[in-house]
Amino acid sequence: xxxxxxxxxxxxxxxxxxxxxxxxxxxxxxxxxxxxxxxxxxxxxxxxxxxxxxxxxxxxxxxxxxxxxxxxxxxxxxxxxxxxxxxxxxxxxxxxxxxxxxxxxxxxxxxxxx
Amino acid sequence: xxxxxxxxxxxxxxxxxxxxxxxxxxxxxxxxxxxxxxxxxxxxxxxxxxxxxxxxxxxxxxxxxxxxxxxxxxxxxxxxxxxxxxxxxxxxxxxxxxxxxxxxxxxxxxxxxxx
Numbered sequence: 001x002x003x004x005x006x007x008x009x010x011x012x013x014x015x016x017x018x019x020x021x022x023x024x025x026x027x028x029x030x031x032x033x034x035x036x037x038x039x040x041x042x043x044x045x046x047x048x049x050x051x052x053x054x055x056x057x058x059x060x061x062x063x064x065x066x067x068x069x070x071x072x073x074x075x076x077x078x079x080x081x082x083x084x085x086x087x088x089x090x091x092x093x094x095x096x097x098x099x100x101x102x103x104x105x106x107x108x109x110x111x112x113x114x
Numbered sequence: 115x116x117x118x119x120x121x122x123x124x125x126x127x128x129x130x131x132x133x134x135x136x137x138x139x140x141x142x143x144x145x146x147x148x149x150x151x152x153x154x155x156x157x158x159x160x161x162x163x164x165x166x167x168x169x170x171x172x173x174x175x176x177x178x179x180x181x182x183x184x185x186x187x188x189x190x191x192x193x194x195x196x197x198x199x200x201x202x203x204x205x206x207x208x209x210x211x212x213x214x215x216x217x218x219x220x221x222x223x224x225x226x227x228x229x
Binding site: 006 | 118145147149154155156157158159162164172173204206208216217218219220221222223
């Protein structure tokens with residue numbers, strides 16, 4: 001079963017706009033929520049991560065918003081740039097289930113038009 | 115540091131053939147994992163290891179074997195390749211969660227086609 005659901009599958013945003021990708025999870029034991037960025041032909045790389053004890057984390061133009069009661073979290077990319085065009089994956093894991101057992105969302109292909 | 119390395123980058127197999135995908139890391143990480151990536155399905159965990167000599171199954175382990183004889187290496191074996199195993203395979207490693215090492219570092223991937 002898909003424990004982490006991600007939407008949309010694809011997203012096109014104009015340069016300078018805000019990109020928003022959403023994820024929902026089912027397992028309340030998850031305690032670590034990373035976002036990975038993947039460029040074509042490359043492996044995923046950690047972009048930003050959040051723990052459930054905070055509602056927001058910001059790193060430069062990238063922000064994670066976390067809603068524990070709704071079991072949802074989202075990635076916001078401010079002032080989106082063509083170099084942000086990539087596939088983004090949300091993921092989740094829980095220490096009680098083995099911290100290495102990341103469960104990934106389906107991925108979002110983001111295109112930033114210049 | 116080279117990080118996580120994988121070989122080969124590309125491989126074509128015939129149904130029924132066996133092969134080993136190699137993975138190595140030079141960060142002295144305890145944890146290593148194998149994922150497969152398929153369109154529209156994200157990455158799914160195949161097998162993982164919490165240290166040398168210790169391995170366990172992930173979400174999609176059937177048709178794959180792993181072993182971990184050293185901290186650095188974590189090979190993935192396909193016993194009898196099937197077309198359903200056509201995918202991109204990623205190896206990842208991370209440190210101990212006890213020291214805050216939740217970040218997983220991924221290799222560049224191996225693109226496998228089974229005909």
